[in-house]
Structures are given as structure tokens and as C-alpha cells.
Amino acid sequence: MSASRDEIHILEDDPLVAGTVARALEEYGFATRWFRTAGELLAAAARHPPPLVVVDLGLPDRDGMDVVRELHQTADCGVLILTGRDIVSDRVLGLELGADDYVVKPFEPRELVARIRSILRRRAHPATGGAAHRVAVFEDWRYDPGSFTLIAGDGAEEILGAAEARLLLCFLEKPNRVLSREQLAGTADLAPFDRSIDVRVSRLRKRLNDDSQSPHLIKTVYGAGYVLSVGVRWETG
Ligand code: CA
Numbered sequence: 001m002s003a004s005r006d007e008i009h010i011l012e013d014d015p016l017v018a019g020t021v022a023r024a025l026e027e028y029g030f031a032t033r034w035f036r037t038a039g040e041l042l043a044a045a046a047r048h049p050p051p052l053v054v055v056d057l058g059l060p061d062r063d064g065m066d067v068v069r070e071l072h073q074t075a076d077c078g079v080l081i082l083t084g085r086d087i088v089s090d091r092v093l094g095l096e097l098g099a100d101d102y103v104v105k106p107f108e109p110r111e112l113v114a115r116i117r118s119i120l121r122r123r124a125h126p127a128t129g130g131a132a133h134r135v136a137v138f139e140d141w142r143y144d145p146g147s148f149t150l151i152a153g154d155g156a157e158e159i160l161g162a163a164e165a166r167l168l169l170c171f172l173e174k175p176n177r178v179l180s181r182e183q184l185a186g187t188a189d190l191a192p193f194d195r196s197i198d199v200r201v202s203r204l205r206k207r208l209n210d211d212s213q214s215p216h217l218i219k220t221v222y223g224a225g226y227v228l229s230v231g232v233r234w235e236t237g
Contacts (some may be wrong), residue, residue, distance in 0.1 A: 007033040008116070011041040011067065012056040017105065021054055021082065024109030038062035045075045049136065051120060052078035056086050057085055072098025080121040088179065089186025092169050097148060098144065136172040137233045141208065150207065158207065167200050171218065171228035180225040201226055208222070
């Protein structure tokens with residue numbers, strides 16, 4: 001029974017996908033165990049936390065995000081989200097809820113294994129890998145998404161509201177990429193005249209001392225959306 005602790009748990013209702021993940025992992029020497037429902041997985045993880053759980057978001061009995069949250073609160077294990085839903089808000093929410101990484105289907109098995117190895121490495125060496133605590137560094141700003149804290153170059157700290165925090169994290173996760181209003185709002189059907197994202201962006205620019213007339217940080221791409229045009233470095237620990 002003790003060997004089961006080293007098994008990577010795969011929570012996936014599709015047997016074909018589960019088989020692909022299991023084969024990829026086993027090829028690289030990992031033992032795996034397949035769970036079809038969230039209920040079975042959570043019960044097993046509560047008894048013997050596995051080193052890592054691969055979580056599918058679309059499950060028959062629970063939303064995978066609930067599973068991610070519950071694992072983060074109750075079991076000390078790595079979590080990798082594997083999903084067919086490539087939505088920025090899902091990535092952001094998943095990482096906020098405590099997932100270590102996020103892979104979109106269809107996936108390259110070798111890349112999946114590399115990501116899983118990297119999570120396990122970080123978890124084994126939290127001092128150098130920084131467990132869940134990450135801070136984004138851009139220009140002379142620092143942003144801690146765990147506490148919504150934005151720190152200016154002179155050390156002045158501000159706590160962002162949840163909506164602003166979510167928006168800033170969207171940009172920081174995908175710098176130098178044009179993000180549509182829908183992506184930034186986390187919805188697929190934003191009304192054409194809905195200006196709430198634009199209002200939020202202009203508030204965020206103010207926070208970042210970005211001139212709304214000629215912004216250099218968050219630029220408007222007409223007809224497309226917005227882009228954070230600065231490099232972002234993530235620091236851990
Ligand atoms: Ca599924």
C-alpha cells in the first residue's frame with residue numbers, strides 16, 4: 001500500500017486521454033493511478049496524498065476547479081490542470097486556486113511529462129523553487145498575486161481590488177500578447193457596447209502611472225484589445 005503514495009493520480013473521465021497521460025508518464029518511470037470521478041480521487045488523496053494530481057476540468061460529478069481548490073486546502077500535493085478549455089480566466093483562476101501548472105489539450109506527451117517533472121522538482125526544493133508564492137517583476141514594479149499587492153519602485157505598496165487584480169494577472173501571465181476584451185473579461189459573449197473592461201484598464205493604467213493618452217505599459221490595439229508591452233519576470237520564494 002505504501003507504494004501508492006508515489007503514484008501520480010490522473011483525474012480524467014475520458015479513458016483515451018487518461019490512457020495517453022498514463023502511458024506518457026509510465027514511459028518516463030512514473031507509476032500512475034486513474035480516477036474517473038472527483039469523488040473517488042478526493043477520497044483517495046485524503047487517505048494518502050499523491051505527489052501530484054493531473055486534473056481534468058470537465059468531469060461528470062464536479063467542476064474540476066472545485067477539485068483544485070479542495071486539493072490545495074486538504075492535500076499537500078502538486079496539481080496540474082489538463083483541460084480542453086483554453087480560456088485565460090480558467091488559467092488565472094486555476095493558478096489562483098493553487099494549481100501549479102496548466103496544460104491545454106491536445107498536448108504533447110513529452111511536454112506534459114516535462115511540466116510534471118518541473119512541478120515535482122519545485123515541490124521537492126521549495127527554498128529554491130518557491131512553492132506557490134510567485135511575484136511578478138516588470139519595469140520597476142513588483143506584483144504579488146497571492147496578496148493582490150502592487151509594490152512601486154520606491155517601496156510604496158497598494159492592495160488592488162479583486163477585479164483589478166484579476167485583470168493585472170491576465171496581463172502578467174501573457175505579456176506582449178494581444179488580449180481581447182473577452183479574454184480579459186473572462187467571458188465568451190461580451191456585449192459589443194460593454195465598456196467595463198476599458199474602464200478597468202484605464203484604472204489599472206492610473207495605478208501604474210501609465211499615461212492614458214500615450215500609454216507605454218498597457219497599450220490599446222484598436223479593434224483587437226490590449227497588450228502589456230513590457231517583459232515580465234516571475235520570481236519565486
Ligand atoms: Ca473530461
